[in-house]
Amino acid sequence: xxxxxxxxxxxxxxxxxxxxxxxxxxxxxxxxxxxxxxxxxxxxxxxxxxxxxxxxxxxxxxxxxxxxxxxxxxxxxxxxxxxxxxxxxxxxxxxxxxxxxxxxxxxxxxxxxxxxxxxxxxxxxxxxxxxxxxxxxxxxxxxxxxxxxxxxxxxxxxxxxxxxxxxxxxxxxxxxxxxxxxxxxxxxxxxxxxxxxxxxxxxxxxxxxxxxxxxxxxxxxxxxxxxxxxxxxxxxxxxxxxxxxxxxxxxxxxxxxxxxxxxxxxxxxxxxxxxxxxxxxxxxxxxxxxxxxxxxxxxxxxxxxxxxxxxxxxxxxxxxxxxxxxxxxxxxxxxxxxxxxxxxxxxxxxxxxxxxxxxxxxxxxxxxxxxxxxxxxxxxxxxxxxxxxxxxxxxxxxxxxxxxxxxxxxxxxxxxxxxxxxxxx
Amino acid sequence: xxxxxxxxxxxxxxxxxxxxxxxxxxxxxxxxxxxxxxxxxxxxxxxxxxxxxxxxxxxxxxxxxxxxxxxxxxxxxxxxxxxxxxxxxxxxxxxxxxxxxxxxxxxxxxxxxxxxxxxxxxxxxxxxxxxxxxxxxxxxxxxxxxxxxxxxxxxxxxxxxxxxxxxxxxxxxxxxxxxxxxxxxxxxxxxxxxxxxxxxxxxxxxxxxxxxxxxxxxxxxxxxxxxxxxxxxxxxxxxxxxxxxxxxxxxxxxxxxxxxxxxxxxxxxxxxxxxxxxxxxxxxxxxxxxxxxxxxxxxxxxxxxxxxxxxxxxxxxxxxxxxxxxxxxxxxxxxxxxxxxxxxxxxxxxxxxxxxxxxxxxxxxxxxxxxxxxxxxxxxxxxxxxxxxxxxxxxxxxxxxxxxxxxxxxxxxxxxxxxxxxxxx
Numbered sequence: 001x002x003x004x005x006x007x008x009x010x011x012x013x014x015x016x017x018x019x020x021x022x023x024x025x026x027x028x029x030x031x032x033x034x035x036x037x038x039x040x041x042x043x044x045x046x047x048x049x050x051x052x053x054x055x056x057x058x059x060x061x062x063x064x065x066x067x068x069x070x071x072x073x074x075x076x077x078x079x080x081x082x083x084x085x086x087x088x089x090x091x092x093x094x095x096x097x098x099x100x101x102x103x104x105x106x107x108x109x110x111x112x113x114x115x116x117x118x119x120x121x122x123x124x125x126x127x128x129x130x131x132x133x134x135x136x137x138x139x140x141x142x143x144x145x146x147x148x149x150x151x152x153x154x155x156x157x158x159x160x161x162x163x164x165x166x167x168x169x170x171x172x173x174x175x176x177x178x179x180x181x182x183x184x185x186x187x188x189x190x191x192x193x194x195x196x197x198x199x200x201x202x203x204x205x206x207x208x209x210x211x212x213x214x215x216x217x218x219x220x221x222x223x224x225x226x227x228x229x230x231x232x233x234x235x236x237x238x239x240x241x242x243x244x245x246x247x248x249x250x251x252x253x254x255x256x257x258x259x260x261x262x263x264x265x266x267x268x269x270x271x272x273x274x275x276x277x278x279x280x281x282x283x284x285x286x287x288x289x290x291x292x293x294x295x296x297x298x299x300x301x302x303x304x305x306x307x308x309x310x311x312x313x314x315x316x317x318x319x320x321x322x323x324x325x326x327x328x329x330x331x332x333x334x335x336x337x338x339x340x341x342x343x344x345x346x347x348x349x350x351x352x353x354x355x356x357x358x359x360x361x362x363x364x365x366x367x368x369x370x371x372x373x374x375x376x377x378x379x380x381x382x383x384x385x386x387x388x389x390x391x392x393x394x395x396x397x398x399x400x401x402x403x404x405x406x407x408x409x410x411x412x413x414x415x416x417x418x419x420x421x422x423x424x425x
Numbered sequence: 426x427x428x429x430x431x432x433x434x435x436x437x438x439x440x441x442x443x444x445x446x447x448x449x450x451x452x453x454x455x456x457x458x459x460x461x462x463x464x465x466x467x468x469x470x471x472x473x474x475x476x477x478x479x480x481x482x483x484x485x486x487x488x489x490x491x492x493x494x495x496x497x498x499x500x501x502x503x504x505x506x507x508x509x510x511x512x513x514x515x516x517x518x519x520x521x522x523x524x525x526x527x528x529x530x531x532x533x534x535x536x537x538x539x540x541x542x543x544x545x546x547x548x549x550x551x552x553x554x555x556x557x558x559x560x561x562x563x564x565x566x567x568x569x570x571x572x573x574x575x576x577x578x579x580x581x582x583x584x585x586x587x588x589x590x591x592x593x594x595x596x597x598x599x600x601x602x603x604x605x606x607x608x609x610x611x612x613x614x615x616x617x618x619x620x621x622x623x624x625x626x627x628x629x630x631x632x633x634x635x636x637x638x639x640x641x642x643x644x645x646x647x648x649x650x651x652x653x654x655x656x657x658x659x660x661x662x663x664x665x666x667x668x669x670x671x672x673x674x675x676x677x678x679x680x681x682x683x684x685x686x687x688x689x690x691x692x693x694x695x696x697x698x699x700x701x702x703x704x705x706x707x708x709x710x711x712x713x714x715x716x717x718x719x720x721x722x723x724x725x726x727x728x729x730x731x732x733x734x735x736x737x738x739x740x741x742x743x744x745x746x747x748x749x750x751x752x753x754x755x756x757x758x759x760x761x762x763x764x765x766x767x768x769x770x771x772x773x774x775x776x777x778x779x780x781x782x783x784x785x786x787x788x789x790x791x792x793x794x795x796x797x798x799x800x801x802x803x804x805x806x807x808x809x810x811x812x813x814x815x816x817x818x819x820x821x822x823x824x825x826x827x828x829x830x831x832x833x834x835x836x837x838x839x840x841x842x843x844x845x846x847x848x849x850x
Contacts, residue, residue, distance in 0.1 A: 145792070
């Protein structure tokens with residue numbers, strides 16, 4: 001059986017231009033987040049399964065790529081028919097952050113504004129636009145119960161979008177605590193509240209009629225009507241805290257469109273208060289989102305600590321940027337120095353070193369052979385110039401500098417070559 | 426049982442200052458590598474086990490963190506008692522590169538100069554300075570059989586070290602093909618050649634006497650003597666190709682110390698020609714290394730393609746940089762804008778937005794409460810200034826700007842504040 005050359009299903013290779021664009025985007029996001037005072041943290045890709053799983057397993061268990069035990073531990077697990085896996089790949093950056101803060105919180109500033117970026121892995125069925133390995137870009141504020149935290153997180157993320165030229169991002173906001181109170185007021189018993197939330201969450205996809213039908217099937221017509229009147233009616237009033245948050249965001253980022261969306265739930269079970277989502281006309285899903293999760297650190301045995309965070313859907317952002325025709329800053333070399341012969345390779349290398357010392361990006365042809373192939377290589381690398389140092393040039397202490405676009409060629413000294421290449425003459 | 430707050434054994438969390446230093450170092454390495462014309466590529470963290478394993482398994486199998494099959498595939502594997510794992514975490518960047526090139530080579534420049542950075546995972550016993558997750562920084566040239574490729578890779582890596590101020594890095598070089606020829610000439614039969622290499626490789630650690638003893642035990646005194654005379658004798662002459670490579674490197678990076686080291690093997694089984702290693706006085710191990718591997722792409726069913734690559738030991742480089750007291754470029758905010766009251770939070774947010782628009786890094790206190798705690802926060806964040814906008818200031822259209830080092834305080838307009846903060850007056 002031949003060995004595959006493609007990455008596994010749902011995983012991706014990136015070509016040099018894609019990598020450059022992604023790295024530029026990551027650098028921009030980092031810069032904007034840092035300008036808000038968020039501090040970068042980093043956790044491992046691999047976590048103990050106990051960290052990733054809820055007590056007694058949960059809905060997330062299916063998402064986790066589990067890592068098998070090794071050596072004696074694996075043999076013992078086989079023999080004793082216990083769990084074969086002990087570790088797993090993180091499926092988001094929020095659980096690792098809660099663990100991290102529980103461990104290191106006392107050494108960090110308070111409140112702590114965390115910036116966390118990196119790949120996460122989900123064992124979901126791969127499909128167009130949904131990958132099993134993708135990048136998340138999170139900001140979180142831990143230790144602040146003020147609505148100022150929500151404002152800061154949402155403002156930072158909106159500023160990232162604005163920096164990329166996306167000024168038409170709309171913010172949807174809701175409050176889980178408000179939803180919970182309204183559902184309770186509608187007489188829904190505790191054990192049905194989660195399911196009611198899940199049905200309400202489908203509003204965007206299936207419309208109000210279908211939601212009402214499934215709520216009726218779930219809790220009866222009367223209670224379904226009460227829920228609908230409280231949460232799905234046109235013009236339902238936003239709770240006061242969301243109004244405050246919206247006003248403050250509009251003060252910080254004038255012109256921002258914010259909509260109260262009483263059906264917005266966001267999937268993660270750990271949200272306890274305001275939740276939010278970023279939408280863009282060119283996407284059917286969201287461009288990011290987040291919310292308040294005041295109890296997540298309880299899991300690690302500490303006091304509940306108020307926290308709020310948000311995430312940019314990096315892969316979706318990249319889709320939009322690619323559609324907009326955004327290109328990475330050039331990583332093409334300024335010049336390729338050809339190698340006339342093995343005897344003269346030393347001269348080419350010295351020349352390259354001297355040109356690099358002046359701040360130029362200089363590629364030396366790494367193979368041997370004919371100049372024709374070397375010029376083709378310079379074209380492939382999208383270099384602006386090719387440099388030839390043959391025996392004549394070596395003897396005269398010059399180099400031939402050829403502009404690859406125009407074909408114009410000059411015999412130049414090092415300083416002359418440097419000036420010409422830097423000025424793109 | 427309580428849930429751990431530490432990462433799993435051999436894995437690490439990084440505090441904000443460490444992350445900043447690591448990110449700065451990665452950016453510097455990337456910049457230098459790119460200035461040599463290397464192009465960034467990226468592959469997935471997860472590979473099919475068939476890609477990671479040699480035909481019929483090999484010495485690397487124990488290194489691999491294996492990922493369990495999921496859903497029906499896992500049930501089937503349990504029922505049919507077949508392999509429970511189908512994927513694994515990459516343990517280096519070279520095998521993934523060989524796969525990548527086999528898939529994408531026709532769309533890449535030729536020869537292809539690849540820059541590959543990222544985490545790799547090894548299921549080794551964790552110990553001081555050896556981690557199960559660590560970063561590699563590789564450059565490779567694929568499709569060049571010229572010794573120019575070795576020179577380019579080694580020169581690029583030396584230039585990285587030099588950029589960090591490490592001018593005292595010594596290069597050790599050897600040639601696997603030369604070793605193989607000498608061992609054959611000493612009469613060692615094919616099936617013992619690998620073991621002989623492994624014994625020679627121990628020279629640095631155990632000294633020549635011990636190596637000779639174990640060689641004698643392995644192949645008898647006569648052949649052991651012949652091997653020692655050819656490879657371990659003082660002043661053994663370097664083969665001509667290594668001399669050429671050394672001369673060219675010294676032309677490109679004047680002052681480089683290069684030593685022929687006939688006992689240098691480098692672990693990876695895929696090397697076929699010159700191998701090299703970077704040493705620094707402050708480390709017992711190496712600071713990086715690499716070599717020529719002309720047959721690795723054969724694994725993926727293609728023609729053998731000449732290739733050569735090298736890697737920087739990023740974690741060891743970080744150790745040296747930390748010892749040298751290197752700090753990251755500041756990611757501290759220029760100022761923290763305090764929040765006098767919830768009523769005035771909007772003013773603080775607008776002020777922060779206006780200051781950020783002038784290029785300053787501005788942190789708004791994300792919580793509520795007393796100014797004293799907010800000033801403490803500004804100290805923790807190592808901000809240069811704290812800004813207060815109370816009712817008086819709001820009415821007068823100014824802000825109090827306090828230099829946290831000196832305690833000096835002024836009521837300033839936006840433009841005045843911006844000028845003062847930017848100038849660090």
